[in-house]
Amino acid sequence: MRRDDSVTNPDASSGRPRTGHPDVLVFLTDQQRWDTTGTHGNPHGLTPVLDRLAARGLDVDRSFTCQPVCAPSRAALQTGRYPTDTGVFRNALPLPPGTRTLAHHFGAAGYETGYIGKWHLAGDEHTGPVPEELRGGYDHWLAANLLEFTSDAYQTTLYDRDGAPHTYDGYRADALGEAALEWIRRERERPFFLFLSFLEPHHQNSRDDYPAPHGYRERYADPWTPSDLTALGGGNAPEHLAGYYGMVRRLDEVLGRIVDALDERGTLDETVILFTSDHGCHFKTRNDEYKRSVHDASVRVPTVLHGPGFHGAGRLPELVSHVDLPPTLLDAAGLPVPARMQGRSLLPLLRGGAEPPWPEEVLIQVSESEVGRALRTGRWKYGAVAPGADPWHDASAGHYTDAYLYDLHADPDELTNLVGEPALADVLDGLRARLADRIAASGEPRPLIGPAAGQRGH
Known part of the structure; x- marks a missing residue:
């Protein structure tokens, strides 16, 4: 809410009038x-x-x-x-x-x-x-x-x-x-x-x-x-x-x-x-x-x-x-x-809560090294890259494939990439959908995200 701009109290040390704005x-x-x-x-x-x-x-x-x-x-x-x-x-x-x-x-x-x-x-x-x-x-x-x-x-x-x-x-x-x-x-x-x-x-x-x-x-x-x-x-x-x-x-x-x-x-x-x-x-x-x-x-x-x-x-x-x-x-x-x-x-x-509820993940964009997008949740780090995209000239892509999956609870240093683990196929599916949603919400077209060629478990 906008506060009133009128002068309230003087700042004793600077002599500058204080307003409602810090x-x-x-x-x-x-x-x-x-x-x-x-x-x-x-x-x-x-x-x-x-x-x-x-x-x-x-x-x-x-x-x-x-x-x-x-x-x-x-x-x-x-x-x-x-x-x-x-x-x-x-x-x-x-x-x-x-x-x-x-x-x-x-x-x-x-x-x-x-x-x-x-x-x-x-x-x-x-x-x-x-x-x-x-x-x-x-x-x-x-x-x-x-x-x-x-x-x-x-x-x-x-x-x-x-x-x-x-x-x-x-x-x-x-x-x-x-x-x-x-x-x-x-x-x-x-x-x-x-x-x-x-x-x-x-x-x-x-x-x-x-x-x-x-x-x-x-x-x-x-x-x-x-x-x-x-x-x-x-x-x-x-x-x-x-x-x-x-x-x-x-x-x-x-x-x-x-x-x-x-x-x-x-x-x-x-x-x-x-x-x-x-x-x-x-x-x-x-x-x-x-x-x-x-x-x-x-x-x-x-x-x-x-x-x-x-x-x-x-x-x-x-x-x-x-x-x-x-x-x-x-x-x-x-x-x-x-x-x-x-x-x-x-x-x-x-102040006691945010409406709507606060997002459970943050979106990360990557350029220059790869055209990539990632989600960081409380437990998972999921990243996808755009095959064939030019990381210096392409701001985004219409198609991404799985590249990174880390279980941050078990592996906070992100040492073991689990992206090809068959037991985590359902986790990957959910994270792909969430990532596509967040990419679209950021103003980019909603991309297709799927497994990389030859990826284990698919």
């Missing part, structure tokens, strides 16, 4: 596994600030990207729509000009909107500066389209609204955090919506490395290794996990500075904070790079919400998709959720 901050990391956090059992204490926010707010225990690659997942987070519906079904595709984003919805409600960091929604022809028509409607702009190519761990270049470069020394995550703090601390008469987008803990593309701050890799020289990486072997986790953990630790420190700044202003508990990541990381154990697979290592991410509507909400058991987060932010800010959004706000779940 400030809103998105803290987006890149390629961060869910199990890097203390709330999900990581023993290294990498995320004490995030863990405190989760304890005080809402810990979305089972949160999943709807596409495990940068641009498509970011398009979903900006729009609340599936990547194929936005047109950004793979990297290197721009978000079409005129697409309604969170910036448009918050801006129309009187918010001052800002974007800082990595954008990755302007196509590959724009590396640094982003033309105005491809910025998603944000007012304040300090970003690079492909931050991985305009920066390194200790050298960062961002571009303002005029396309002018701003170069920062120091560690990259610190630079983005300081830019955000400068903007947050400004005197303003309107509430703000800030989308802060980091590159960490994504690898540095130019040298396929995970460059932690000086001394941080050494802190985790004997790292705890998630069980899927241990069981699968191969990959490059032994080489890179220490640096990856160091990057995660520094991100949490930056989050702590922002939380402290909001606390100092007296607005922390009045600010909606969303922490999430665009996708996970399997360290080259599932294919020849880091994501682009249906496995939880690629698709499961940490997600925490804190602030009005989320205080004391605890741990959410339902499965949540990235497309659910934009409507949740609008709802938490007291703004209407556009019918065009394909996700649903989480807030009704916290």
Whole structure:
């Protein structure tokens, strides 16, 4: 329900009149596994600030990207729509000009909107500066389209609204955090919506490395290794996990500075904070790079919400998709959720139930490595691929065949593919039908889904 926009009480610390709408901050990391956090059992204490926010707010225990690659997942987070519906079904595709984003919805409600960091929604022809028509409607702009190519761990270049470069020394995550703090601390008469987008803990593309701050890799020289990486072997986790953990630790420190700044202003508990990541990381154990697979290592991410509507909400058991987060932010800010959004706000779940009932699965789209679709339920991971489809040029397909089936209760690390087991034929039939339903609901034509050629049990 829309709240009244009239001024209510003054903010004593900033002198800014407060309205019925809270400030809103998105803290987006890149390629961060869910199990890097203390709330999900990581023993290294990498995320004490995030863990405190989760304890005080809402810990979305089972949160999943709807596409495990940068641009498509970011398009979903900006729009609340599936990547194929936005047109950004793979990297290197721009978000079409005129697409309604969170910036448009918050801006129309009187918010001052800002974007800082990595954008990755302007196509590959724009590396640094982003033309105005491809910025998603944000007012304040300090970003690079492909931050991985305009920066390194200790050298960062961002571009303002005029396309002018701003170069920062120091560690990259610190630079983005300081830019955000400068903007947050400004005197303003309107509430703000800030989308802060980091590159960490994504690898540095130019040298396929995970460059932690000086001394941080050494802190985790004997790292705890998630069980899927241990069981699968191969990959490059032994080489890179220490640096990856160091990057995660520094991100949490930056989050702590922002939380402290909001606390100092007296607005922390009045600010909606969303922490999430665009996708996970399997360290080259599932294919020849880091994501682009249906496995939880690629698709499961940490997600925490804190602030009005989320205080004391605890741990959410339902499965949540990235497309659910934009409507949740609008709802938490007291703004209407556009019918065009394909996700649903989480807030009704916290108020005692959602009507209609919350879905029992999330839909995952896969591009670039394969034209694939998958369902992640509480027990099953089912994935299908389109035989003969071109994963770079084909957004979808009319025919898919079985490719993956994991019993997550018995096999949480997804080590044994059961797709050809005759005893599970009925399970497969049900999952095929559910997947076809979800594909159709996402806006694609309903496909045919069946067994692969020569599949056992058929």
